[in-house]
Amino acid sequence: MTLLEIFPSLRSGMTSPRLDSTVWPCETHYDDLGQITVGGVVLADIADQYGTPTYVLDETEVRRRCQAYRKYFPDAEVIYAAKAMLTKGIVRWVAEEGLSVDVCSAGELAIALAAGVDPARIVLHGSGKPLSELESAMKAGVDRIVIDSLTEVTLLSAVATRKQQVLLRLSPDIDVHGHPAVRTGVIDQKFGFPLGSTAAKEAIDRVMRQPMLELVGLHCHLGSQICDPDFYGEAIRRLVAEMSRVEHEYGVTLPQLDIGGGHAVAYRCGDVEMDLSMLADIIEDALDAACALNHFARPRISLEPGRAIVARAGVTLYRVMTVKHIEGGRTFVIVDGGMNDNPRVALYGARYDAVVANRHPTGPHMTATVAGRYCEAGDILAADVQLPTDLRPGEVLAIPCTGAYHHSLASTYNGVGRPPVISVHEGRCHEMIRRETSADLLARDLG
Ligand SMILES: Cc1ncc(COP(=O)(O)O)c(C=O)c1O
Structure with a gap:
């Protein structure tokens, strides 16, 4: 058993460069279970309740x-x-x-x-x-x-x-x-x-x-x-x-x-x-x-x-779909969002960090590229980031500093509706924008 497992509360006192306050909202912490919270709300709970991908915004x-x-x-x-x-x-x-x-x-x-x-x-x-x-x-x-x-x-x-x-x-x-x-x-x-x-x-x-x-x-x-x-x-x-x-x-x-x-x-x-x-x-x-x-x-x-x-008020949540180790190539972590919800990487060559939000990983890390689900090889969200080697499908990844020019630049490429915007404040969350559905997309298609 590790010290962290015996004393989980030690985690909230741990300083982690991934939760650097210049990049994350000021109200970002690890809770006693090692999950990331923003504005007093557990990010993994938001992912469970509203699905992924989801934009979270700290009021x-x-x-x-x-x-x-x-x-x-x-x-x-x-x-x-x-x-x-x-x-x-x-x-x-x-x-x-x-x-x-x-x-x-x-x-x-x-x-x-x-x-x-x-x-x-x-x-x-x-x-x-x-x-x-x-x-x-x-x-x-x-x-x-x-x-x-x-x-x-x-x-x-x-x-x-x-x-x-x-x-x-x-x-x-x-x-x-x-x-x-x-x-x-x-x-x-x-x-x-x-x-x-x-x-x-x-x-x-x-x-x-x-x-x-x-x-x-x-x-x-x-x-x-x-x-x-x-x-x-x-x-x-x-x-x-x-x-x-x-x-x-x-x-x-x-x-x-x-x-x-x-x-x-x-x-x-x-x-x-x-x-x-x-x-x-x-x-x-x-x-x-x-x-x-x-x-x-x-x-x-x-x-x-x-x-x-x-910008810093926003964190985008994704669910890991699969982890692919390409022989002689990179390791890709494929998530359920991508260039539709964050076109800044493709447009401006923007660089982002990505971290696991549902646990505080303490084991070994690997260098990986977080890529999206869309039909473009350039559908990349975060290149060369450090993620745990035991990352599994279903885990929640959070990409910080995604409050600006993400929701407003989002598209519906591949017929995928745009994510919801969930605000967090003093332990409560509020659905500001709901997820766009296939019915929304069809409603504009007059045949
Ligand atoms: C006229 C004008 N003002 C302000 C802004 C905001 O720029 P930023 O979000 O980089 O502060 C823009 C961005 O394109 C702009 O065109």
Whole structure:
């Protein structure tokens, strides 16, 4: 008999790098039986009750992250980028914590409104907003619309039935060197207008001439998974200079500067995340310097974190289907989910950890690749992770830091419905989104 078997409570005191608090929700522990609990709920029990795969979301962690932003940026507007993860429950939490909400479609807008978010706290984004979405946003009374193209100036002016506040999205030519799919501060990409370009000047000019549109500020979004806060300082310097130019040319002082989101989170132990305290200092210093240099009144800063609010709050549960040792190759642990519920590995080459959730393994480990059930060789969830050599079909695997861009990016490939979202809080769980069934899929198929 091992010491752990004689004194199971020793397990809860064990420190394990796999439960690193930079990757897991703060309320994650091993219980006396060696099972992982999040928000006071045993993950294996959730897997039993709701099936797998299942997204688990820790409400306390989401609220804590909102509170951290409010603490470090007391004078800024913190706008939750709802594309990271959107359900009525989540937007309600972030709104209760004092955040505004950024939506990028009529569908996201409808969810935010259904959750009771005040339209005066909603900002609409998007690189190709259809006329009907602009109309819905106007009708709903969203506070600001971020203009992304010259066509949008025309469309918005055509549907405006009241004065609409707008921001103009500019790319400040800042390369954050991330994955090309999320590098949006450079000139040659699809969003907004290159700072200083003829098109940008034309857009500002057209907005200024539209009586129903009120330009209240500039916007940029540099990319995602940005660890170095200096990039934001540089964006502020460049955009404040442009705001000053607008003031000189039109006699209008723009009061708002939205510097987007993109703050890095740690997906695996040892990954670097954005230091919010450093970011706050750099923003302050850059604002002071840029406003002094350009003799420009200090604008209100808006930040748009998405993943930094919800990524760490999420844990995805899978059931092991089989373990395959390929002769001369890798060991694959095949689970009952995969690229449908987590397309980030295939899209961005994202890396994750995976651990056994239904017991605390103390024996030998093997290097394995967790792969999904879908008909693609690239359907991988976590490559080269350490898992117990005695891992068996039926056991529950948990992949942490899966709260952002998982539920929202999920698909129904191979005719498999999307997983439910189960929130946990103070020992209780709540089904926020139910599992998608074959009946749901068939309901859309009109034959
Ligand atoms: C305009 C805008 N703001 C904010 C975000 C949120 O980014 P992240 O989730 O990396 O913070 C995005 C993400 O694509 C975005 O496009």
